[in-house]
Every structure is written in structure tokens, then in C-alpha cells.
Amino acid sequence: xxxxxxxxxxxxxxxxxxxPVGYLVVGFKSREDALRVxxxxxxxxxxxxxxxxxxxxxxxxxxxxxxxxxxxxxPRLGWADEAIKVHLETAKExxxxxxxxxxxxxxxxxxxxxxxxxxxxxAHRYHRLAIEELK
Numbered sequence: 001x002x003x004x005x006x007x008x009x010x011x012x013x014x015x016x017x018x019x020p021v022g023y024l025v026v027g028f029k030s031r032e033d034a035l036r037v038x039x040x041x042x043x044x045x046x047x048x049x050x051x052x053x054x055x056x057x058x059x060x061x062x063x064x065x066x067x068x069x070x071x072x073x074x075p076r077l078g079w080a081d082e083a084i085k086v087h088l089e090t091a092k093e094x095x096x097x098x099x100x101x102x103x104x105x106x107x108x109x110x111x112x113x114x115x116x117x118x119x120x121x122x123a124h125r126y127h128r129l130a131i132e133e134l135k
Contacts, residue, residue, distance in 0.1 A: 008058075009049050011099065017080040018066050019126060022103040024134070025083075026115055026123045027090035031055070033118035034096035040114045041100065050101035059091035083124050083131050090121045108134070 011020035028034040034053055041051045054062075063084050087097070102108040108125055112134055115123060123134040 008052060008054070009099075018062070018084055019080050020099060021126050021128050022101065024098075024100040024102045024108060024111055024115075024123055024125050025087065026098045026100065027087060027095045027121040028097065029093075029095055029119055029121055031096040033120070034098055037115055037118060038098055040117070041098075041111065044110075044114065046100070052099045054097040054099065056091040056094050056096060059087055059095075059097050063088035063091060080131065086122055086124075093121075095121055 011018060011023065026034075026037075028037070038051050038053050042048070067081065067084055067088070091097070100111050102111050102125065112123065125132040125134055
């Protein structure tokens with residue numbers, strides 16, 4: 001099964017907005033860089049569902065739909081809608097994305113060591129009550 005035909009996992013939400021607690025969402029400026037990091041993480045032991053690639057088209061469609069369907073007061077309480085807007089902006093610029101399972105600081109640090117080998121637009125780490133911007 002190729003990456004394009006694989007069914008993508010469903011991720012957690014908060015008040016309807018995309019909010020994958022325990023994951024990193026990383027935007028890359030190029031598809032090649034995202035795929036390189038994905039391959040490097042898989043070589044290092046990540047399972048396919050623990051490091052999922054999303055194209056700019058997929059993220060544009062999902063982020064637009066997510067923001068349009070969740071316009072109420074409660075979804076806007078936290079920073080989740082702003083993070084999704086960053087994802088959407090990067091997607092509209094042709095960026096590619098990885099959603100990486102990193103439930104603790106050690107796994108997040110290990111993933112970031114691989115990610116930092118290529119240029120990336122942003123890295124968001126989703127905690128239960130906060131979204132951390134990683135550098």
C-alpha cells in the first residue's frame with residue numbers, strides 16, 4: 001500500500017478543533033524534506049502510523065473545513081485555532097507536514113533531533129492544556 005492510498009489515522013480534537021495531544025505537528029517548506037524526515041524516523045524505529053505525511057492539499061482542505069465548522073466561542077478559548085491557521089498558511093505556501101507521535105519529552109527531543117537536520121517552518125507539540133512551539 002502506498003502512502004497516498006493508506007488511510008490516515010484520526011487525531012483527537014478539542015471542542016471540534018484538531019488538537020492531537022501527544023503529537024508533534026511539523027510543517028516543512030518542501031515535500032522532499034518532510035519525506036526525508038519521515039524515512040529517517042521510520043529507520044530509527046517509528047511505525048508508519050506514528051509518523052504520518054500530509055500534503056499541502058490535504059492540510060489546506062482539512063484546516064479550512066476544521067476552522068469553518070468550529071466557529072463558536074468554546075473552540076476559540078485556547079490557541080488551537082491559531083495553530084490551525086499557521087498550518088493552513090504553510091499549506092497554502094506549498095508546505096508538507098508530518099504528524100509524529102511523541103507523548104513525552106524524550107520522544108519529542110529525539111524527533112526534533114531528526115527534524116532539525118532539514119529546514120522546517122514550524123513544530124508544534126500538543127500538550128493537554130497547551131501547544132508548545134519548538135525550535
